[in-house]
Amino acid sequence: MSPAKSDFAAHDVAGEEPTLYRVRLAPHRSLDERGFRMVMLIVGGVSLVCGTAFLLMGAWPVFGVFGLDVLVLYIAFRMSFRSARAREEITVTPSLIEVRKIDPRGAADEARLNPLWTRLDKEFHEDYGLQRLSLTSRGAPVVVGGFLHTQQREELAQGLDLALAQAKRGVVRSEL
Structure with a gap:
């Protein structure tokens, strides 16, 4: 404010x-667009690495859950940025x-x-x-x-x- x-x-x-x-x-809002991109890259990278490890072990449904987490986090941040326009x-x-x-x-x-x-x-x-x-x-x-x-x-x-x-x-x- x-x-x-x-x-x-x-x-x-x-x-x-x-x-x-x-x-x-x-x-x-303490996180700007640049910080948002950094957070999403880090979370996406960690999710991809961990999801790939589970995929290689044969637990393919876990790979989708990791992707879903990244999507939910992205949507939550976008909603927060939208509400900041008030x-x-x-x-x-x-x-x-x-x-x-x-x-x-x-x-x-x-x-x-x-x-x-x-x-x-x-x-x-x-x-x-x-x-x-x-x-x-x-x-x-x-x-x-x-x-x-x-x-x-x-x-x-x-x-x-x-x-x-x-x-x-x-x-x-x-x-x-």
Whole structure:
């Protein structure tokens, strides 16, 4: 994840509303494409060598099972890489909270909330920390940061807490 950018009180264009908080969230994957190819080559090579040894001993069904394991591992990694394409973009201004969720297929779902009527709900687990984070307005929760680790979710909660507090206090604008 690592919030891509957090901007507090940044002004976009003169006369427009300041952006109190902006973050773009993405799931973390520790293995990149190059690492994936390396893992698949090693697993495939070991599978081929072991499978060939069993094939030479006459246990030909074992050879197929080794190939099946490699196929299942390949499919699991591909599914993981596909789910990593999900994104969340959260922008808080004094009059609007905009949450945009983009699923792995690229379909976007947007929620627009009034920061004055929105509260940040946090569900804690005694042993594991912050487990769920949602912005709730008029009884309708919008879950944010669902794919983040606990520490990252806590950082997101701090940023949103500060931005909501600032939006509820009001933003002082100076006329030049």
